[in-house]
Amino acid sequence: MKSKKPAESLKAAPSPVLVHLQLSGDPKCLALVRRILSASATSFPVSSSVLNDLKLAVTEACTNVIRHAFKYDFSRNFSLNLEFTSNVLKVRILYSDRLFDPEKIPIPDLSMVPEGGLGVFIIRKIMDEVVYSSDRETGEVVLHMIKFLHPTSSQGG
Amino acid sequence: MKIDCQIEEQKKVKAYALEGELDVHQAKELKSRLAEDLEEGAWTYILHMDRVQYLDSSGLGMLVYLKKEILRHGGKLRIDGLKDTVLNVFKLTKLDDFFELNSQ
Numbered sequence: 512m513k514s515k516k517p518a519e520s521l522k523a524a525p526s527p528v529l530v531h532l533q534l535s536g537d538p539k540c541l542a543l544v545r546r547i548l549s550a551s552a553t554s555f556p557v558s559s560s561v562l563n564d565l566k567l568a569v570t571e572a573c574t575n576v577i578r579h580a581f582k583y584d585f586s587r588n589f590s591l592n593l594e595f596t597s598n599v600l601k602v603r604i605l606y607s608d609r610l611f612d613p614e615k616i617p618i619p620d621l622s623m624v625p626e627g628g629l630g631v632f633i634i635r636k637i638m639d640e641v642v643y644s645s646d647r648e649t650g651e652v653v654l655h656m657i658k659f660l661h662p663t664s665s666q667g668g
Numbered sequence: 669m670k671i672d673c674q675i676e677e678q679k680k681v682k683a684y685a686l687e688g689e690l691d692v693h694q695a696k697e698l699k700s701r702l703a704e705d706l707e708e709g710a711w712t713y714i715l716h717m718d719r720v721q722y723l724d725s726s727g728l729g730m731l732v733y734l735k736k737e738i739l740r741h742g743g744k745l746r747i748d749g750l751k752d753t754v755l756n757v758f759k760l761t762k763l764d765d766f767f768e769l770n771s772q
Contacts (some may be wrong), residue, residue: 537694563753570724571758574692621762629725
């Protein structure tokens with residue numbers, strides 16, 4: 512029996528794509544994040560619908576850091592880590608915000624047609640897992656998000 | 669963000685062809701540009717968004733603000749040519765009923 516060629520093995524099980532970015536508080540970086548997400552997803556069979564959702568959720572999360580934690584201070588930095596595998600995208604965003612309390616994220620009242628406060632609402636609609644953790648002493652905040660790339664009826668998405 | 673504006677004074681219509689990605693960076697620019705153009709009275713403002721590839725809550729918040737301002741001035745807002753991906757953001761936030769939307 513013929514053994515598989517290396518190229519075929521790679522095609523059968525693509526290696527995870529790991530992306531570690533250090534981003535500034537400049538909102539111009541958001542378009543770059545979306546392009547990196549698109550490029551990272553090319554190794555995996557992700558539908559355009561899921562990819563658009565991912566770009567939206569990750570942009571919303573980064574926007575919240577830039578707008579609410581950094582208040583558009585371009586000199587501040589945060590980390591965005593992406594781990595793509597064939598089935599799942601794991602996202603980790605690390606930044607510093609001593610005032611952030613995950614318990615106090617407001618829930619928007621959609622009946623009032625809000626002009627703001629929809630970012631986390633959208634993130635939670637799109638991603639399968641969303642966990643904020645914060646260290647009150649150091650001020651370090653970590654946002655973990657997971658999205659299953661091929662949702663079944665039981666996984667939602 | 670690229671913004672082309674056509675004005676029909678007699679019909680009281682201002683139509684804007686938008687091109688780009690409506691995230692927090694671009695939404696601020698568009699908000700200040702359109703807010704400057706608002707007039708008192710029954711003007712119709714049309715946003716052609718067929719070349720808008722991306723919209724998020726920042727862009728959406730700007731549009732909500734804009735529509736409220738237009739209503740306050742006595743006008744109305746119509747949004748045309750929405751791509752499915754952009755329309756999806758309106759639906760996700762249940763704001764599709766608040767706006768007069770026409771998809772592609």
